[in-house]
Amino acid sequence: MDVYHTLLVAVTQLFLGSYVMLLIDFRKPVRLWRARWLATVTLVVCANLAGLLFLNFWNTYQRIGVLTVTLPYILTTLWCSAYRDFRAVFNLATALFVGSVGAVNSLLAHLFLGDDPYRGPWSLVVRAISFLLMFFLLRRFSFTYRQMLHQLNHRWGILCIIPLATFLAVIYTINRLDVTPAVMVLLYALLAVCACSYYLMYLFFERVQQETDARYESRLASMQLSALQSRMEAVKAAENAVRTERHDLRHRLQAVAQLVARGEQVEALDFLDAAQTRLEEHKVTRWCRPPVLDAVFASCFEQAKSQDIPVEASISLPDELPVDERELAIVVANALDNAIHANLELPVSRRCIRCRAVSTPGVMLEISNPCAGDVTFDSSGLPLARREGHGLGVQSISAFCRKNGAVCRFDLTDGWFRLQLVL
Template identity: 25%
Template sequence: MLLQILFYTHHLTTLLFGVFLSAFFLGVNRDRKNIGILLLSALASGLLYLICIFLIGTEFSDEIYPFVVHLPLLLILVFYYKFRWLQSLTSILTAYLCCQYSNWAGIFVLTLTHEEWCYYLCRILVTLIVFFLLCRYLCPTTALLFEKSDRELIIICSMPFVYYLFDYATTKFSTLLYSGSKVVSEFMGFALCLAYLLFLLIYFREYELKSRTEQYNELINMQLRSLRSEIEQAKKSEHNMSILRHDMRHHLMILQTYVQNQETDKALDYIQQIHQTYENTIISTFSQNELLNSILSIYSSRLQELGIAFHAQVAAPKDLPCSEMIFCAILSNILENAMNAVKDLSQENRRIELHIFEKMNHLMLLEKNPAPVPPVFSDGIPVTRRSGHGLGVKSIIYYVESQQGQYQFFMEGTDFAVRIIL
């Protein structure tokens, strides 16, 4: 009786381990709704697997396990959560690879004790421990890593895919792997799994360092370009002001002539022209914070060149209440995404609204831009199936979470909006 309970508990924990970990590797939110959906899908697959066992036996059921469990899970990740096919497949194969920890540990204990109940108990405990550790330390890494282009995902997916084929070929469809010592044979998979997880961590650290360095370099370059632009504007403004001062006597004489001839309309039009000329000499400043002002100035110029109206209301202090580098990295990602979203729209829809202000020692950011075709949302996050896209949104989320901030993506009428609190 005890052995049967442990047997079914082991299969249940392994099934839940694979289903939940496959979703969490992709960054699916761990809320009640998603946990309920994943739990229902796991129970449905488990029930189907039990039916197969009673109808066709355990051996053949294990051989068709990928069609009973893995394929439905793949379809849920692709069609319900809107992840790309290769993303979803990589996540499922990685979760399957991670099952090797409990498998090797169970066989090791079985070899020592020669008791099957010890084997199943060990597998259950190791499965729970590994699930907790991976969810806490690895899932945030894979959520960003699996957003990379299909070409890079093929490299990442190659190792778990080879192991998947190897495992089924040598354990499910044959007993080649167990022709010798089980401990030695299973240790190969255990070592492979360990090497793969270490590869993920090292690769992500390198990617994170490279990404942050590139982001900071881009921000510094943008600041330098902004300073050069401001110097050029100042020189141009000084030149124009000297001309205006020189011509002021002539302007007054022309205005006097219009007034004496009672040509009021012409005088008003001429005053308006002079006013516009003076307006063109004013150098716009968005913020007292130099880096923030540089980012806004650069994007203001780029948007103006593309014919995009940019309405910015900025009330940020000189010293930001958060990391200015991270905030400006978030801002540049948001403005870049907005610019790409509206640059091909009709002229009346080429506009971007930006609000930045401080409240209760927190920095608030709200950006809006037209979106005639609303984006697809998954768990409140806009997603795309286009290879190489979506990394900007993931970067925004990563930077916000690194500062324990809050983010929200939503539609306001026909406008797409982003709200950030740091």
């Protein structure tokens, strides 16, 4: 029986651990924190398995397993999770709910097959099949859930209530009541209520994601239209200036000819230099070939210069980008907008924005600006907003990187804040 109990707990913990890993969002670097989580959880589970196999620990385990396994699971997950709040608790509550499903199905096998739920082979088979089926359901749920982790910052505590209450009610019922048809109806009623709540959560998450995508697409279209309109206005102004200069060219040439004829070469050269300067002032700078990105760079740089913020830019991007041009334009616009706002907190003499982009060996972008004070970073390396309602630009950049497999790094060194993005 000790061997069987050990095998039963091992199968249960193997599946529960896979559920937690399916839903958890590890801290960065992900590989390191995933390895730490695996090592710690494996050590905890192996210690319990050793007690079951060699120390006749089963009766005690049934009473205090929450303390010897569940509590270490919770603490380890909070330690390794990127979110040390109710989002991590919801992850664990979901795994506990799935464990409750397996335990209740084992009791059902005992009721109809006469199999001891903690000793008979059918208990183990039914439990394993239940866990396997729930794994595929959770895998479908996990994609939407992971998106919500970064978009929904509140109300996770409320979402934890139903699965945790279901788990505690199931454990209490199993340990305190005999297995009868009435008790099984009660248990499955509890599981059904929790399952319905998860379905409603799924629909809610889907709705939030659809609204977020719609707002994002609207912002993309709005930003694209605004940037292109601004670019067209600049081009039109330059064309008007060139047309005016062309109209006056004949008169300028006559004036220069008169100056040269009178031997006033210096004055003639100064006159030509002044005309050249006027043309340069209306020259439209093309920052890159992709039109939306070029328009965003031009619009943001003009906005910075209008606020007395010098711009040092060196941009070399390929004609074909490895990501959606509009989405990258949103990243650039957010980063430059943050840099502009950071500069406005500084005296004019200290203001500056540096922007560099290269296309080899890969597309790399760096935007830096002087910073007025310290910047606090979270466990994922993202800068925390100083005021309520700020930080949306950083979240947008982070979401872009997750979607496209890009790498972004925020840094504060020697009073300069830097964003480095590698595609």
